[in-house]
Amino acid sequence: MAKRDVVFPAGRQDLYDKHKYSPAVRSGGFLFVSGQVGSREDGSPEPELEAQVALAFRNLNAILTAAGCTFEDVQDATLFMIDPEKVLPVYFRAAPPEWLESPYATLTAVGVTWLSGFQFEIKVIAKLPPESRGTSA
Structure with missing residues (x-):
């Protein structure tokens, strides 16, 4: 079995090691990104909802x-929200402008009951540009 081609953002590898998962894996020309939340450097939640959603997007962007990707490379996104009626309008306010530009990625929004202290999580699949395909393309 080939070794996973893992992508780590700067400065957060200890957090991923602590929780035993990879932030993203390159495979078959795609980037599979683990769910990103509005966590601070130490892993704690950003307390205010709009700031938490904005930070989730900053963590995703990192x-x-x-x-070697941008939001334009994202093909599919899944949002997980506690209290979707409350969170979805905040998502539209807090998401970066370039995220909300057409043409859009596919999107699935799911209401959940637990996100380990967070209210919003975003998981994506991006198509890797040819120059960013890594070792398992």
């Missing part, structure tokens, strides 16, 4: 950037 991973995409580390892999």
